Structures are given as C-alpha cells and as structure tokens.
Amino acid sequence: MKSRFPRLSFSSLVSRKNWTAPTANNGWPGFRMVISPLPPIKRPAKLQRLLPERHQKNSQAGQNIRKRLGLRMNESLENAIERISKLTRGQRIGICVGVVALLVGVMTYFVFMPKYQKLEELTAEEQKLQMELAEAKKRARQLSKLQKEMKEVEGEYRKATRALPESEEIPNLLTSISRSGQDAGLEVLLFEPEKEVRMGFYAEIPVSMTVTGRYHEAVDFFNRIAQLSRIVNLKDVTMKADPSQKSRDGATSSPYKLEISSSAVTYKFVENTEGAAESK
Known part of the structure; x- marks a missing residue:
C-alpha cells in the first residue's frame, strides 16, 4: 500500500556536507555530525480536496436534521393548538x-x-x-x-x-437476764435457752424461764429486762400463787410467793445469710 506521506531516509537527513573533520585537542582526528531540521509535512492534494467537501456535507446534513425536527415540533404544536381551539x-x-x-x-x-x-x-x-x-x-x-x-x-x-447482738454476745446477754432476776429478789428455778429460729437477717433465741418471788419483785424484774440495751421480749407469761409459802415479811397485801413462768425471746444479728447457705 502506497503511503500518502513522502518517504524520508536517513541519507536525506544526514548528508556528507554536514560532516566536518576538525582536529581534536589530543591530536586524534574526530568527527562532528550536524543534523538539519525536518522538512514540513505536505498533505496530498486529494486529501486537501476531500476535507472541505466532507465538512460541507456534514454541516448540510446537520442543518437538514434540525429543519426536520423543527418542522415536526411545529406541526405537533400546531395540531395541539388546533385541537385545543376546537374544545x-x-x-x-x-x-x-x-x-x-x-x-x-x-x-x-x-x-x-x-x-x-x-x-x-x-x-x-x-x-x-x-x-x-x-x-x-x-x-x-x-x-x-x-x-x-x-x-x-x-x-x-x-x-x-x-x-441485735452478735453470736458471741449471746452468752453475756443470757447471763444479764439471769442476773436481773436475782437482783430483783427472785429465785430462778429454770433458765434454759432453746434452739434458735432463723428469720432472715436475724434469728430468735427463746429462753424458757421459771422464777419465784413476790409480785413487786416480779415487776422489778420486768423493768430491768426492759432497760437492757438489747431487745428481750417476754411471751406466754403465767403467774400462780403457792399457798404453802408465805412472803418474807408476812404482809397481808402479798402473803404468798408467785411462781412465774415465761419465755424470754432475744434476737441476734445474722450477717450474709445467703452466702452462708450457698457455702453449705
């Protein structure tokens, strides 16, 4: 296939007239090549004729398309206006x-x-x-x-x-209750602690107690119990007279000794009841 552009050869770029032979500084002969600039590229005459013709045809085709579109839009608009005018x-x-x-x-x-x-x-x-x-x-x-x-x-x-006392304070508390009866002048016949009953964070410790003495001595004992720093409740208190025994001074107001039976209930603090139950 023949090219449209002119063929360039190395010999056309570099000619012998561009070569010089100066003497080098060290005495050896040397050469220096001088390259001339490239010549301008020339388009073929046929190509130069085709370009304006193609441009003119493209512009004419675009104008024709725009005219057709404009005519169609105008016709559609006119038809719509005509239909609306008939309404x-x-x-x-x-x-x-x-x-x-x-x-x-x-x-x-x-x-x-x-x-x-x-x-x-x-x-x-x-x-x-x-x-x-x-x-x-x-x-x-x-x-x-x-x-x-x-x-x-x-x-x-x-x-x-x-x-509520701790566990180690219970013996001292029971001793205080027994001593309170003796200090009031009562004779302690029975003083027996029973099994404790757990009630959540505290436990009840009932004590069965039986004492004998005169009425005012019993009242003094009850007052002493109420004045203790710890909580002590007396339950199921029963009193009965003993006719065979007279009072010490023989007074007619209280000629006989009384036998008093009750249940003294004290309490103690139970710490970490849940942890203790889990550990068991």
Whole structure:
C-alpha cells in the first residue's frame, strides 16, 4: 500500500556536507555530525480536496436534521393548538382542573406525605421525651425527700443492729437476764435457752424461764429486762400463787410467793445469710 506521506531516509537527513573533520585537542582526528531540521509535512492534494467537501456535507446534513425536527415540533404544536381551539370552554376548564389536580396529587404523594409522616414520628418522639422529662423532674423533686427517708432508715437500721447482738454476745446477754432476776429478789428455778429460729437477717433465741418471788419483785424484774440495751421480749407469761409459802415479811397485801413462768425471746444479728447457705 502506497503511503500518502513522502518517504524520508536517513541519507536525506544526514548528508556528507554536514560532516566536518576538525582536529581534536589530543591530536586524534574526530568527527562532528550536524543534523538539519525536518522538512514540513505536505498533505496530498486529494486529501486537501476531500476535507472541505466532507465538512460541507456534514454541516448540510446537520442543518437538514434540525429543519426536520423543527418542522415536526411545529406541526405537533400546531395540531395541539388546533385541537385545543376546537374544545368548548367547559372542556378546557375541565382539562385545566384535571392537570392541576394531577400535579397537586403528585406533589402531595411524593413531597407532602413523607414529610407529614416524618412530622408525626417527630411529634410522637417529642411527646415521649416530654413524659420522660416530667418523670425525671418529679423524681428530682422527690430526691431530697427520699434521701432524708433513707438517712432515717439507715439510722433505724443501725439502732436495730446495735440492739441485735452478735453470736458471741449471746452468752453475756443470757447471763444479764439471769442476773436481773436475782437482783430483783427472785429465785430462778429454770433458765434454759432453746434452739434458735432463723428469720432472715436475724434469728430468735427463746429462753424458757421459771422464777419465784413476790409480785413487786416480779415487776422489778420486768423493768430491768426492759432497760437492757438489747431487745428481750417476754411471751406466754403465767403467774400462780403457792399457798404453802408465805412472803418474807408476812404482809397481808402479798402473803404468798408467785411462781412465774415465761419465755424470754432475744434476737441476734445474722450477717450474709445467703452466702452462708450457698457455702453449705
């Protein structure tokens, strides 16, 4: 295939007239090559004739297409105007109302409805947050009151724990109860601790007790029990007179000794009952 461009050879670029033979500094002969610039590229005459013709044809084809499109659009517009002009006034009003209704429906469905749903969600969330805020404010107002009540309960709890002895203090407490009867002038016939009963964080320790003495000595004994620092309750108290025994001073107000039977119940503090049960 023959090329449109002229063929360039190395011999045309480098000619012998461009060669020089100067003497080098070291005495050896040397050569220096001088390359001439490339000649301008010339287009073939046929190619130069074809380019303007193609450009002119393309521009004419584009103009023809634009004219056809314009004519078709004009014809369509004229036909639409002609059809609308043939309609009655009522039909025109109906078409306008329908178009407006269609636009309003589309806007409502695609624009206003999502925003309305989002507004409802935000309103519900706002109401929920307002309720939570009101509840938080209510609790904040009650906080001081609850703190005061908590301090009172803690004080009562400390008093109760002081009134409930530990396990190692029970023998001393039982000794104090027995000594109180003796100090009141009573004769202790029976003083027997029974098995303790667990009641959560504390345990009951019942003591079966029988004493004899005069009535005022029994009242003095009860007062001494009430003045103990620990909690001691007397249950099932029974008194009976013994006619065979007279009082010491022979007074007619209380001529006989009384035999008093009761159950003295004391308590002790049980710490970490759940942990102890699990360890067992």
